[in-house]
Each structure stands twice: as C-alpha cells, then as structure tokens.
Amino acid sequence: MNPFHFDGLVWHWPIAIYLFLAGMSAGAIFFAILLRYFCLGQDAWKSNFVRAACLIAPLAIWAGLGILVIDLTKPFDFWKILVFYNPLSVMSLGVMVLMVFQVFMFAWLALLFARPLTRLTASRMPFIGKFLAWLKPHEASITGLTMILSLSLGAYTGFLLSALPGYPLLNNPVLPVLFLMSGLSSGAAGALLLGVLMKGRPDSKEVKFIHKIEIPLILIELLVIFTFFAGLVLSGGAKLEAAGNALGQGFWGWIFWGGIIGLGLSLPLAMNLFMTASAQRRFSYVAFTASMSLLGVLLLRNFILYTGQMTML
Numbered sequence: 001m002n003p004f005h006f007d008g009l010v011w012h013w014p015i016a017i018y019l020f021l022a023g024m025s026a027g028a029i030f031f032a033i034l035l036r037y038f039c040l041g042q043d044a045w046k047s048n049f050v051r052a053a054c055l056i057a058p059l060a061i062w063a064g065l066g067i068l069v070i071d072l073t074k075p076f077d078f079w080k081i082l083v084f085y086n087p088l089s090v091m092s093l094g095v096m097v098l099m100v101f102q103v104f105m106f107a108w109l110a111l112l113f114a115r116p117l118t119r120l121t122a123s124r125m126p127f128i129g130k131f132l133a134w135l136k137p138h139e140a141s142i143t144g145l146t147m148i149l150s151l152s153l154g155a156y157t158g159f160l161l162s163a164l165p166g167y168p169l170l171n172n173p174v175l176p177v178l179f180l181m182s183g184l185s186s187g188a189a190g191a192l193l194l195g196v197l198m199k200g201r202p203d204s205k206e207v208k209f210i211h212k213i214e215i216p217l218i219l220i221e222l223l224v225i226f227t228f229f230a231g232l233v234l235s236g237g238a239k240l241e242a243a244g245n246a247l248g249q250g251f252w253g254w255i256f257w258g259g260i261i262g263l264g265l266s267l268p269l270a271m272n273l274f275m276t277a278s279a280q281r282r283f284s285y286v287a288f289t290a291s292m293s294l295l296g297v298l299l300l301r302n303f304i305l306y307t308g309q310m311t312m313l
Contacts, residue, residue: 003251014071016301019157021064026154027187028056039209045113048200053191094156101149108146154183169242170308174228181221182297189293203281218269246307264296
C-alpha cells in the first residue's frame with residue numbers, strides 16, 4: 001500500500017499542516033501568557049522569546065486558515081462557514097472557537113504591548129491609547145479567556161478528527177488530549193527556536209522556564225500516546241487492526257518509532273534533561289532541541305491523519 005495514496009483517503013497532508021499550525025498558534029500564546037505572568041512580569045514585551053511567541057500565534061493561525069481555504073473544493077465559498085454556524089457540527093464549532101480566539105488573542109497582545117503602542121501612537125493616533133486604557137481594567141478576564149480559548153483550540157484539532165465515526169483509529173476520545181499536549185509542545189518549541197534566531201540568550205530565564213515545563217509535557221505526551229494505542233489494542237476488532245496498521249513495519253511504522261518517539265520526543269527529552277543537569281544552554285542545543293520537537297509534532301499530525309484513514313469500519 002502506498003503510504004500517501006490508498007482507497008478511502010479523503011484528507012491529505014494540507015489538513016495535517018493546518019492542524020499543526022493551529023496547535024502551534026494555541027501553544028505559542030499559551031506560553032507567552034505563562035512567561036508574562038510567571039516569569040518576566042510587566043517588561044515581558046521586551047523579551048525576544050515572548051515576541052517570538054506573539055509573532056507565531058497570529059501568523060500560524062492565518063497560515064493554517066489559508067491552507068484550509070485553498071484546500072477546499074470551493075475556496076471562494078469559505079466565507080459561508082464564517083457566517084452560518086451549525087451548533088451540531090464540530091467543524092462549525094471549531095471555526096467559532098478560531099474566530100473568538102483571535103479576538104481575545106489580539107486584545108491580550110494589545111495589553112502586552114500597551115506601553116510601546118501608546119508611546120508610538122500618542123501624537124498621531126491618541127484613540128489607540130484611550131482604547132488600551134479602556135482595556136486595562138479587563139486584563140485579568142481577557143487573559144483568562146485567552147488561556148481557555150488557546151486550550152480549546154489545541155484540543156479542537158483533535159476533536160475535528162475524533163468526530164469521524166467510520167475510522168476506528170481516529171474515533172478515539174484520547175485524540176483531543178494528545179493533540180492538545182503536542183500543540184502546547186510545538187508552541188513552546190516554536191517560541192524557543194524563533195527566540196534564539198531573534199538573538200534571544202539561550203541561557204536566559206525564559207528558556208529555563210520553558211524547559212522546566214517542557215520536560216513534564218513530553219512525559220505526559222508519551223503517556224497519552226501509550227494510552228491512545230493501549231485503548232485501541234485492548235478494544236480488539238477493527239481498532240486492533242487499525243493499531244496494527246499504524247504501528248507495523250511499513251513506512252508509517254518507521255515514522256512513528258523513529259520520527260515521533262525517537263527524534264520528536266525521546267531526543268528532546270534527553271537534551272532538556274542534559275541542559276537542566278549541566279546548566280549549559282547554547283544556541284545550538286536550544287535550536288536543535290526545538291527543531292526536533294517541531295519535527296515530531298508535524299510527523300505526529302501526518303501519522304495520525306494518514307494511518308487513521310487506512311482502516312475503516
């Protein structure tokens with residue numbers, strides 16, 4: 001069987017890229033908020049790693065939506081899903097989450113950069129300063145809702161696939177949790193990689209803070225992957241067959257064991273533990289570790305999407 005072309009294949013790699021970018025956007029803004037309130041304080045906007053996360057969050061979601069629109073059968077009709085909502089449709093609810101997420105994300109970003117924005121626009125656009133002053137008393141609520149919406153968006157990428165009843169591997173209640181964990185991981189990795197490329201110090205407290213969270217995050221992700229496939233194996237029947245097709249010795253089996261478990265999870269975990277134990281964080285270590293994490297998440301999205309469509313009820 002060709003790993004990229006087989007009977008029953010409906011969703012191709014552009015959907016995997018969309019799911020990857022949406023998860024990374026959610027994870028990036030999540031970690032930007034953590035850095036702001038638990039690491040850096042009021043001057044968080046000056047950090048290259050926070051700035052990197054704040055660039056990734058909107059750009060990733062826009063790029064993902066662009067890929068999704070282009071992949072539609074009728075791309076010029078995409079506006080209809082933005083106007084007409086069906087509360088019983090997972091896709092429609094997901095679009096609603098995407099829209100509301102962006103509103104609160106930009107509101108939070110405006111508050112984060114309020115001081116430089118007010119200073120830059122004071123003479124020509126004073127209304128921006130007034131708007132930011134109006135937003136300021138609502139900062140706690142905006143932050144809380146942005147966090148909730150980022151987690152919802154990360155989980156939604158999994159719900160989108162798990163709502164397909166005819167595919168035993170995809171129709172798995174653990175999938176939203178797996179995609180949420182991997183989305184948070186990709187957001188952290190993206191912020192680290194772009195942050196060091198923007199001349200952020202690899203031994204800064206931001207990097208140390210993110211690495212402390214990344215280690216348990218990777219361990220949880222490994223546990224969720226085990227739970228995901230253990231549930232399939234123990235269920236027997238078509239679910240067992242789906243697990244066998246995914247984890248076998250073919251192309252996708254090598255991608256799972258070598259790419260996802262090996263390069264994408266085990267190697268970053270070992271590198272994070274090494275950097276924590278040695279207290280040595282260099283550009284090459286941080287950039288390489290973050291790149292492997294991003295590769296692992298991208299491979300995971302493609303692996304789940306393609307192998308999930310190989311077995312049908």
